[in-house]
Amino acid sequence: xxxxxxxxxxxxxxxxxxxxxxxxxxxxxxxxxxxxxxxxxxxxxxxxxxxxxxxxxxxxxxxxxxxxxxxxxxxxxxxxxxxxxxxxxxxxxxxxxxxxxxxxxxxxxxxxxxxxxxxxxxxxxxxxxxxxxxxxxxxxxxxxxxxxxxxxxxxxxxxxxxxxxxxxxxxxxxxxxxxxxxxxxxxxxxxxxxxxxxxxxxxxxxxxxxxxxxxxxxxxxxxxxxxxxxxxxxxxxxxxxxxxxxxxxxxxxxxxxxxxxxxxxxxxxxxxxxxxxxxxxxxxxxxxxxxxxxxxxxxxxxxxxxxxxxxxxxxxxxxxxxxxxxxxxxxxxxxxxxxxxxxxxxxxxxxxxxxxxxxxxxxxxxxxxxxxxxxxxxxxxxxxxxxxxxxxxxxxxxxxxxxxxxxxxxxxxxxxxxxxxxxxxxxxxxxxxxxxxx
Amino acid sequence: xxxxxxxxxxxxxxxxxxxxxxxxxxxxxxxxxxxxxxxxxxxxxxxxxxxxxxxxxxxxxxxxxxxxxxxxxxxxxxxxxxxxxxxxxxxxxxxxxxxxxxxxxxxxxxxxxxxxxxxxxxxxxxxxxxxxxxxxxxxxxxxxxxxxxxxxxxxxxxxxxxxxxxxxxxxxxxxxxxxxxxxxxxxxxxxxxxxxxxxxxxxxxxxxxxxxxxxxxxxxxxxxxxxxxxxxxxxxxxxxxxxxxxxxxxxxxxxxxxxxxxxxxxxxxxxxxxxxxxxxxxxxxxxxxxxxxxxxxxx
Numbered sequence: 001x002x003x004x005x006x007x008x009x010x011x012x013x014x015x016x017x018x019x020x021x022x023x024x025x026x027x028x029x030x031x032x033x034x035x036x037x038x039x040x041x042x043x044x045x046x047x048x049x050x051x052x053x054x055x056x057x058x059x060x061x062x063x064x065x066x067x068x069x070x071x072x073x074x075x076x077x078x079x080x081x082x083x084x085x086x087x088x089x090x091x092x093x094x095x096x097x098x099x100x101x102x103x104x105x106x107x108x109x110x111x112x113x114x115x116x117x118x119x120x121x122x123x124x125x126x127x128x129x130x131x132x133x134x135x136x137x138x139x140x141x142x143x144x145x146x147x148x149x150x151x152x153x154x155x156x157x158x159x160x161x162x163x164x165x166x167x168x169x170x171x172x173x174x175x176x177x178x179x180x181x182x183x184x185x186x187x188x189x190x191x192x193x194x195x196x197x198x199x200x201x202x203x204x205x206x207x208x209x210x211x212x213x214x215x216x217x218x219x220x221x222x223x224x225x226x227x228x229x230x231x232x233x234x235x236x237x238x239x240x241x242x243x244x245x246x247x248x249x250x251x252x253x254x255x256x257x258x259x260x261x262x263x264x265x266x267x268x269x270x271x272x273x274x275x276x277x278x279x280x281x282x283x284x285x286x287x288x289x290x291x292x293x294x295x296x297x298x299x300x301x302x303x304x305x306x307x308x309x310x311x312x313x314x315x316x317x318x319x320x321x322x323x324x325x326x327x328x329x330x331x332x333x334x335x336x337x338x339x340x341x342x343x344x345x346x347x348x349x350x351x352x353x354x355x356x357x358x359x360x361x362x363x364x365x366x367x368x369x370x371x372x373x374x375x376x377x378x379x380x381x382x383x384x385x386x387x388x389x390x391x392x393x394x395x396x397x398x399x400x401x402x403x404x405x406x407x408x409x410x411x412x413x414x415x416x417x418x419x420x421x422x423x424x425x426x427x428x429x430x431x432x433x434x435x436x437x438x
Numbered sequence: 439x440x441x442x443x444x445x446x447x448x449x450x451x452x453x454x455x456x457x458x459x460x461x462x463x464x465x466x467x468x469x470x471x472x473x474x475x476x477x478x479x480x481x482x483x484x485x486x487x488x489x490x491x492x493x494x495x496x497x498x499x500x501x502x503x504x505x506x507x508x509x510x511x512x513x514x515x516x517x518x519x520x521x522x523x524x525x526x527x528x529x530x531x532x533x534x535x536x537x538x539x540x541x542x543x544x545x546x547x548x549x550x551x552x553x554x555x556x557x558x559x560x561x562x563x564x565x566x567x568x569x570x571x572x573x574x575x576x577x578x579x580x581x582x583x584x585x586x587x588x589x590x591x592x593x594x595x596x597x598x599x600x601x602x603x604x605x606x607x608x609x610x611x612x613x614x615x616x617x618x619x620x621x622x623x624x625x626x627x628x629x630x631x632x633x634x635x636x637x638x639x640x641x642x643x644x645x646x647x648x649x650x651x652x653x654x655x656x657x658x659x660x661x662x663x664x665x666x667x668x669x670x671x672x673x674x675x676x677x678x679x680x681x682x683x684x685x686x687x688x689x690x691x692x693x694x695x696x697x698x699x700x701x702x703x704x705x706x707x708x709x710x711x712x713x714x715x716x717x718x719x720x721x722x723x724x725x726x727x728x729x730x731x732x733x734x735x736x737x
Contacts, residue, residue: 222667
């Protein structure tokens with residue numbers, strides 16, 4: 001959906017003569033595209049404005065480095081400034097008398113309860129003695145949800161019939177008695193403009209003296225992010241931000257907005273539904289994502305998360321030794337398909353996210369299915385030694401897979417070509433045509 | 439009831455963004471700056487750059503053609519341009535018995551709460567309602583719906599934790615038929631629209647419902663958090679492609695600046711907003727009436 005910012009800027013600069021320094025006109029032209037990219041990523045309008053002012057100040061008159069063209073030079077400055085704005089990843093502050101209290105706050109449905117369990121697991125794995133506190137008495141079954149999650153991550157959950165302030169206060173006392181080192185308080189979702197509920201948060205804070213008050217916010221939040229963060233920060237006093245549901249396709253510009261208006265660091269990202277799906281945040285990666293420059297690291301991670309390492313290792317060995325059969329090919333195909341539709345994968349590669357690539361998505365899916373069906377219709381012997389395939393075998397396979405003999409021939413031919421190509425590759429180092437990552 | 443709820447909730451939005459628009463479009467001369475500032479305000483209301491651009495370009499053309507020279511002359515044109523993008527949401531199709539309403543959406547958008555509010559809304563119309571607890575994934579999601587069922591006196595069909603949501607949906611349709619219920623509301627697990635397997639699962643749930651009762655689900659509503667930004671469009675598109683959305687419920691429309699992406703979803707995808715959730719209470723729910731929505735935003 002979003003075009004790569006670099007390629008857009010490239011087009012913009014194509015019409016300009018090459019010069020040694022970026023002129024004001026160059027920069028303004030480029031920043032118009034940057035502005036759109038940021039607004040499309042949900043960065044707040046006024047935050048974009050002040051950000052662009054900073055970039056302009058740095059970029060005008062900047063020497064275009066020999067290794068870069070003007071477009072790349074602008075992107076480089078934008079990226080650096082964005083990384084600086086996002087700031088260093090904040091670490092959890094676990095200083096002071098035990099138990100240290102960590103309080104999670106945020107709007108309804110931002111993911112506080114899930115994040116509470118994820119943090120509990122993370123800290124427990126680091127050797128802390130953790131207790132979870134169910135202080136969300138608003139939403140039906142929220143306490144039960146935390147109890148269920150607590151059981152799953154093997155962390156005790158404190159719950160009792162009382163007001164949220166009382167629950168939190170008693171929990172800290174109980175935690176101290178039981179020798180807990182960290183107490184994580186899950187609070188009910190609330191709007192920053194709901195005075196009664198905000199006062200409740202202030203009361204919990206005063207009663208439990210937390211070392212961390214973390215705002216849990218949805219990565220998909222729009223322009224509203226500024227007012228949410230401001231509201232919570234002014235009233236409760238935040239020490240950090242957590243961005244959840246970053247595993248979707250939201251660009252996450254809300255992070256910049258919230259970071260800018262609060263000045264507190266981003267501490268964690270929620271990256272999935274499982275209890276271990278929490279990451280410390282990487283400003284560089286989030287910056288590329290916000291700028292729509294593809295997510296190569298995300299793709300690599302996706303591959304690592306879904307592909308069976310052992311399978312891949314075996315396949316690689318077979319590939320190099322020339323023993324790769326159609327059966328192995330089928331296994332590999334299935335591994336790739338586990339990662340999701342091919343179009344979505346292509347979209348993660350910078351430069352390939354344009355509309356042109358989308359058209360072939362369905363054709364590619366169909367081709368995948370056809371190939372699978374053909375190999376499924378083969379006997380084991382045929383999969384291992386395709387040279388036994390004669391006319392009658394091919395007709396049987398075609399009938400069995402709902403394809404034609406032509407399709408079967410195509411597949412066998414492609415497979416042989418691939419084998420040949422791989423043999424050649426095996427003799428060289430690296431794969432030609434692919435750039436090396438620095 | 440509608441007018442009060444939505445006006446109250448939009449009061450803040452109006453003061454924050456659109457109120458400024460109406461004040462801003464005063465008796466001053468219409469200049470390029472007026473249009474630039476107007477565009478900025480529309481973007482801040484989450485309309486998105488494309489739509490804001492489009493709207494303002496359209497207004498510039500109209501201003502020229504209709505000889506509008508003062509900023510306040512744009513008010514009516516802006517209202518019309520906004521209205522044009524919302525379409526006319528039809529009433530819920532409840533002609534079948536049971537009429538099956540499938541609720542879908544990303545995690546935390548407010549599906550379960552919306553199920554309860556919708557049930558209450560239909561009960562008020564003297565219709566019998568049943569729930570299918572199709573979120574078998576999230577911890578305590580079934581219990582959450584069961585508590586609502588008890589409070590509203592609505593029967594809940596549920597399976598074991600981690601049960602196949604398709605099987606739950608099937609059983610629920612059968613039960614709704616047996617009990618001759620007017621409406622069956624099927625709650626589903628939250629899923630990000632980029633999760634291939636989960637979207638496939640949702641297609642399957644829909645297929646199972648269609649098999650259990652031809653013509654069902656009669657309504658498939660995307661529950662969308664009103665604080666969502668540009669990702670709302672991606673959500674609506676993906677869910678539309680997967681399960682043929684018939685509408686959107688704009689949940690949590692009770693904060694400050696909200697609801698701007700409703701315009702983009704209406705105009706780019708043709709999916710109408712059908713209902714709005716306007717507060718914490720179960721009765722804070724209303725049919726979406728475009729004229730009142732815009733009126734409330736601009737006045």
